[in-house]
Amino acid sequence: MRAITYNSYGDIDKLQITELNSPKPGINDVIVKVIAISPNPVDLKKLEGGFKIITNVKKFPFIIGCDFSGEIIEVGKNVGAFKVGDKVFGMTDILFGGSGAEEIKVSQKYISLAPNNLELNYAAALPQVSNTSLLALRNIAKLRAGHKLLINGASGGVGSTALQIAKLYEADCVAITSSRNIDWIKDEFNPSKVIDYTKEDFTETDEKYDVVFDANGNRSYPEVEKILTANGIYVTTKNNVYTQIDFIKQFTKRKKARVVLSGKTSTSNLDLIRMWVEDGKLKPYIEKTFSLTEFKDAYQHLAKGRTRGKLVINME
Numbered sequence: 001m002r003a004i005t006y007n008s009y010g011d012i013d014k015l016q017i018t019e020l021n022s023p024k025p026g027i028n029d030v031i032v033k034v035i036a037i038s039p040n041p042v043d044l045k046k047l048e049g050g051f052k053i054i055t056n057v058k059k060f061p062f063i064i065g066c067d068f069s070g071e072i073i074e075v076g077k078n079v080g081a082f083k084v085g086d087k088v089f090g091m092t093d094i095l096f097g098g099s100g101a102e103e104i105k106v107s108q109k110y111i112s113l114a115p116n117n118l119e120l121n122y123a124a125a126l127p128q129v130s131n132t133s134l135l136a137l138r139n140i141a142k143l144r145a146g147h148k149l150l151i152n153g154a155s156g157g158v159g160s161t162a163l164q165i166a167k168l169y170e171a172d173c174v175a176i177t178s179s180r181n182i183d184w185i186k187d188e189f190n191p192s193k194v195i196d197y198t199k200e201d202f203t204e205t206d207e208k209y210d211v212v213f214d215a216n217g218n219r220s221y222p223e224v225e226k227i228l229t230a231n232g233i234y235v236t237t238k239n240n241v242y243t244q245i246d247f248i249k250q251f252t253k254r255k256k257a258r259v260v261l262s263g264k265t266s267t268s269n270l271d272l273i274r275m276w277v278e279d280g281k282l283k284p285y286i287e288k289t290f291s292l293t294e295f296k297d298a299y300q301h302l303a304k305g306r307t308r309g310k311l312v313i314n315m316e
């Protein structure tokens, strides 16, 4: 079977299509015939060796990707909730897995049935960004109706999903984006306010927010602290030494800074995401779909950091 692999860390040119043996399921795994994958920035960080302190324990080649959708073609003997023929979506392990292959092995813990009202290839765009938004807003920020929420990076994969989840929690949402995405954000998500970051710094204001979700991860707790309410919380997607220092520094305060870590999903989170999609309350916004042979174009597009919503690579 074909897979998008790399044999050493580096840039997108390290990626190639290779022939690998089809995987065999462990007792708790399913084998999925992959219909589509959706690139995420973390795929590139792993490709560049950003996690090599951990990933070095595994031998090359690595398969790129973690998000996927497809159809189950084999199940391990302890798999009860899924059967051959089920159409599913989910995430392989970010560090040691890889979804960019025609067939993948994945634990039954990280998949769910795909939404029945969405083309199966588009379901690949949901898992990581929805899981991240859910963990950030529901689990970490404990978002509630009436909360004043600011989402930075609102037009990206995470931001465009977080905007929809914020509406489900009935938060009063302010979106940060650049000029070219202002009308799109207003038309599609109707937040109470949209701020153009190229014209205005959202931290220079007297407004106070219960939650600031830095989906883009380019700001910091010290910059955002002054616009948080007394019990406000800053949640960022950026996990680095500075955000960890912010986390430690604010222990003495009621205001909080947290990093969302969405390395793994769960069937229950994916079930909720599927339910929201089937109820017409959540959808992936796909900027562009690529074929398998165009996989480098897809990752180059993602690497520019300007994607509106998500990208999909069809694996068939």
Ligand SMILES: NC(=O)c1ccc[n+]([C@@H]2O[C@H](COP(=O)([O-])OP(=O)(O)OC[C@H]3O[C@@H](n4cnc5c(N)ncnc54)[C@H](OP(=O)(O)O)[C@@H]3O)[C@@H](O)[C@H]2O)c1
Pocket: 040, 041, 042, 128, 129, 132, 152, 153, 154, 155, 156, 157, 158, 159, 176, 177, 178, 179, 180, 181, 197, 215, 216, 217, 218, 236, 237, 238, 239, 259, 260, 261, 262, 263, 302, 305, 306, 307, 308, 309
């Ligand atoms: N910690 C975790 O578990 C976790 C999980 C998922 C993602 N992440 C991280 O979260 C970040 C966002 O992920 P993503 O999938 O949403 O990425 P993405 O889809 O590639 O984000 C692209 C978007 O970012 C916006 N953007 C670029 N510069 C910006 C700026 N200075 N201010 C505000 N928005 C800006 C762009 O809008 P404009 O073109 O309008 O600028 C574009 O729409 C990445 O760094 C990713 O690695 C972390």
